[in-house]
Amino acid sequence: MQAEKDRLEIDYKLDIPPAGNVTKPVVFILGWAGSKQHDLSQYSSFYGEKGYTTVLYTLPTDMMFLLSASVVGDIKDISKRIYGILKDNNLCGRPVIFHVFSNAGAMLYRWTSEVFLEKHVSIVGVVMDSCPSRLELSVGLKAIYFVKRQEGIIPYLSYLGRFVSNGVKSRMDGNWNEEVDVYQELKSSASSIWSHLFLYSTNDGVIPSSHILEIADSRKVAGASIVKTVNFEDSVHVSHFKKYKEKYIDECQKFASDCWKQFQDNSKQ
Template sequence: MIFFSESFGIKSLQTPAKRLLELLFDYRIENRPVLFHVFSNGGVMLYRYIIEALRTQQPFKNLRVAGTVFDSAPGRRNLRGALRALATVLASTNVLLRYLLMLTFATTVVLLRILLYPLTRFIHESHYDALLKAPTRWPELYLYSQADAIVSASDVKHMADARQQLGVSVKAVDFTDSAHVSHLRVYPTYYSTLCTTFLSDCVRGSPR
């Protein structure tokens, strides 16, 4: 879904996003503050549809979202980074099949998301652009690194700055030398402290 159907403009992650929100009601925690912890661009794609559902569908409109943590995300279109991510996902796949899938993905991205972008952007807005102007105003914490080879640190910083200009309470932390979604592994204490402090501040500021 992340690498292929979404690249073709098929909103395949809308259903998983709705199911994820429905779990809050299954576990009967829909009246408690909700904090999203989003990992990489795959998580961002899912999150994009989650916030759309929160805005447009009942009973999700009544959920109390306290804030969002972004880990190694979001990033703009980055073919090299996307191929690295896909190669990681397909690491245990047959070598021939792996390279065939990667070639297919690269061709799709170049055609639909680069060469034909002036047309396709009207059909399926990029997830990055959608988040730039998202109507949500709860606090956001961005955890990223200059050493990330998949999602550019400058993309994350641009998003954080843009959201702050819209009036969102934003904090951005650059871990400098940790790899993609590896900040917790490299800096467990610091990472945990940042997240728990952010969670505490969000819940304290969440309307009762």
């Protein structure tokens, strides 16, 4: 039991700005596969300067690429631990905004948002950077290359083999079900009608922009309060901030402000 507990301990970072507004939303920044806390801190900084508390966390890479029904169970447990961050730090009364990257962030967001709704946490918005996409083989292969390319050809090919083998084995063993298909879950969700900001590029290189726009359209149909898409056109996967820093920050800060204002207005009714 202790080994299982330790295996699912989460390594997160909580940033509370010194002059933070104690009623503003908490921003959960959920990273892309392979991202580190120092990668996510640059995003935390521009939220922090506006008084938002942030939580930074990235799902383990294997949980993204070696997916199965049993791994989904582990992700659900991690989602409950992420809720515990709110509880342990007396933040449960605060509204929440998610800022998620790539399919790893989108996957964790899908389950964490469900836990938050069960616990009556007010989710007021989500920023989706370079996500989500359908779980297609071509997307998986490109994503693994994106994450593993700097490790060298041998480690890359080895991990590629594990990815393909896991996919085949999971389906043969019946360890694959509808819950694994996060894209369809997000597309058909009747509950996620909070505000959405999609930051993408037609030159992403990993995820087709058509997948992202399909989800955006589904949120409009579902009745989401705000649905905005921003096409950076030539920046690559999860690199829109790096190439268009000022525009990226402006879009995110304005979106967070709009979500916060809308929550305040609804609270007065």
